[in-house]
Amino acid sequence: MDDIKRHPISLTEVLRARKAVYSRLTPSPLLEYIGLSELIGASVYIKHENHHPTGSFKIRGGVNLMSHLKARDVAGVITFSTGNHGISIACAASWFGVDSVVVVPQNNNPVKNRMIRQSGAELIEAGGTFEEAANVVERLCESRSLYYVHPANEPHLINGVGTGFLEVIEDLPDIDAVIVPIGAGSEAAAAITTLKNINSKIEIYAVQSSSSPAAYLSWKKGVIVEAPNSTFAGGFATGIAYDLPFSIYKENLEDLVILSEEEIYQGIALAGFYTHNLVEGAGGAPIMAALKLKDKLKGKKVVLQFSGCNASSDEIRRAYQHSYFSSGYKKIMPWTRQDCCRIWR
Numbered sequence: 001m002d003d004i005k006r007h008p009i010s011l012t013e014v015l016r017a018r019k020a021v022y023s024r025l026t027p028s029p030l031l032e033y034i035g036l037s038e039l040i041g042a043s044v045y046i047k048h049e050n051h052h053p054t055g056s057f058k059i060r061g062g063v064n065l066m067s068h069l070k071a072r073d074v075a076g077v078i079t080f081s082t083g084n085h086g087i088s089i090a091c092a093a094s095w096f097g098v099d100s101v102v103v104v105p106q107n108n109n110p111v112k113n114r115m116i117r118q119s120g121a122e123l124i125e126a127g128g129t130f131e132e133a134a135n136v137v138e139r140l141c142e143s144r145s146l147y148y149v150h151p152a153n154e155p156h157l158i159n160g161v162g163t164g165f166l167e168v169i170e171d172l173p174d175i176d177a178v179i180v181p182i183g184a185g186s187e188a189a190a191a192i193t194t195l196k197n198i199n200s201k202i203e204i205y206a207v208q209s210s211s212s213p214a215a216y217l218s219w220k221k222g223v224i225v226e227a228p229n230s231t232f233a234g235g236f237a238t239g240i241a242y243d244l245p246f247s248i249y250k251e252n253l254e255d256l257v258i259l260s261e262e263e264i265y266q267g268i269a270l271a272g273f274y275t276h277n278l279v280e281g282a283g284g285a286p287i288m289a290a291l292k293l294k295d296k297l298k299g300k301k302v303v304l305q306f307s308g309c310n311a312s313s314d315e316i317r318r319a320y321q322h323s324y325f326s327s328g329y330k331k332i333m334p335w336t337r338q339d340c341c342r343i344w345r
Contacts, residue, residue, distance in 0.1 A: 059092060
């Protein structure tokens with residue numbers, strides 16, 4: 001709590017975080033895509049957080065946190081993750097000379113596991129879910145002198161992530177709406193903290209998987225609840241909403257869309273077709289959310305957050321397979337099965 005009091009989640013702290021973030025990173029692109037604009041009936045821009053060295057927005061928070069921990073002479077950290085947060089902590093820790101341990105669920109995305117190891121962290125595979133991995137971390141904290149980095153209830157992470165939304169509003173001052181994926185909730189909390197405090201009229205939308213709907217159900221009920229957690233998309237794979245980000249997004253979202261697993265795969269394919277980017281499930285989901293929100297977004301300037309690109313090859317292949325090219329699906333993406341096969345030869 002002392003650290004929260006010194007460095008609360010606020011626009012002021014987001015502005016301060018830029019010095020640390022830009023010591024290691026450069027602003028990510030914000031690009032308009034005419035095809036997506038025509039598809040959705042709005043001026044659609046993509047914020048390419050998938051272009052960071054770690055392939056996701058999480059590295060912004062990791063760098064901000066590590067800069068603070070290094071100043072406090074923290075020698076090592078431990079966290080739990082389904083991938084992108086763990087990659088961020090592992091990479092940022094290595095940049096600042098801090099040891100790191102990352103606990104991931106068993107059968108986690110192998111691409112993300114490899115990146116965590118390559119960043120120099122000790123990788124521990126334990127538990128079947130995000131929450132079970134968290135329990136392992138809590139036990140390890142009792143036996144090791146490590147700083148516990150919670151993937152959601154950590155102000156420095158959220159303030160660091162907010163720097164990306166500062167870039168958005170600086171590049172597009174007349175923005176009307178933003179759509180972000182939501183799992184643990186740091187991205188939604190950062191968008192609200194940054195954008196709403198600059199222009200309260202900006203609409204913040206979120207999207208989540210119906211197979212892991214804890215944030216959605218918590219938002220609907222106004223209290224934190226647990227829910228089943230079975231999505232393939234690591235960015236959505238949480239079974240509970242978390243206190244700190246929930247306290248920010250629970251009353252500040254315009255809407256929260258949920259997608260089926262099939263729709264999440266479709267979002268990956270749409271991202272590839274319209275933007276030539278290979279993204280992971282949570283990264284492509286804002287496109288599908290925008291399609292569901294077409295009536296609300298019509299004629300507006302809308303930013304979709306490509307939050308990450310660390311999909312496994314199996315996830316990419318499934319997203320591009322022929323089952324998605326039914327006559328109904330061709331209405332939103334005019335690919336053929338032959339096009340798909342040529343891509344993956």
